[in-house]
Amino acid sequence: MPRMLSHSRLWTAIDALAARHGLTASGLAKAAGLDPTTFNKSKRVTAAGRPRWPNTESLARILDATGSSLEEFLSLVGDGEAPFVPPPRHVPLIGLAQAGRGGFFDDAGFPVGGGWEEVAFPDFKDEHAYALEVSGDSMEPFYRAGDIIIVSPGAEIRRGDRVVVKTTADEVMAKVMARKTATRIDLQSLNPAYDDRVLKPEEIVWMARIIWASQ
Numbered sequence: 001m002p003r004m005l006s007h008s009r010l011w012t013a014i015d016a017l018a019a020r021h022g023l024t025a026s027g028l029a030k031a032a033g034l035d036p037t038t039f040n041k042s043k044r045v046t047a048a049g050r051p052r053w054p055n056t057e058s059l060a061r062i063l064d065a066t067g068s069s070l071e072e073f074l075s076l077v078g079d080g081e082a083p084f085v086p087p088p089r090h091v092p093l094i095g096l097a098q099a100g101r102g103g104f105f106d107d108a109g110f111p112v113g114g115g116w117e118e119v120a121f122p123d124f125k126d127e128h129a130y131a132l133e134v135s136g137d138s139m140e141p142f143y144r145a146g147d148i149i150i151v152s153p154g155a156e157i158r159r160g161d162r163v164v165v166k167t168t169a170d171e172v173m174a175k176v177m178a179r180k181t182a183t184r185i186d187l188q189s190l191n192p193a194y195d196d197r198v199l200k201p202e203e204i205v206w207m208a209r210i211i212w213a214s215q
Helices: 007-020 025-031 056-066 070-075
Strands: 088-095 117-122 130-133 148-152 162-167 172-180 185-189 197-199 204-213
Touching: 007 025, 007 056, 007 070, 025 056, 056 070, 148 162
Parallel strands: 088 130
Antiparallel strands: 088 117, 130 148, 148 204, 162 172, 162 204, 172 185, 185 197
């Protein structure tokens, strides 16, 4: 018999999606640009005790924020059981200051060499992912000094994605990829105190999408 999409199964899938990306339900809502309380358990029923369903816009935004497909989300719809939390995986941890020096990455933005410190994070099935430790205040208010961000050099980058960019001048910066053409890449600053940047493709050594953060 085919499974019905029940209220409890849908909310279980949202919890599971958050857990898969190392987030709480509140963290998932925040990452999607929603009110942090959107997915709180208290919001899942009305004051009269009637089930409240998440709207399609909220679902679309959490899929976009996590880079998940609708099929992946539906695969998380279970029978109301506790969400599956994938086992952690260890990835190289690199300081943001180190990332600006030569010899630490190849031309595709993959770490080279060995002897890195490592951190555990939820397994996204991405063998090329690695961690960067944030320093300074250029990424505030989204990321603060000491936060760990996970980047994926091989992930597709779309407009609006948060990215880490290394330039030919050995600058390493976290920005939002606002626009990309054949001749220029517009990068929007996370912290309004820092200028936006416009770079030519040949000025960029590598650009990797941020897929997770320890927040």
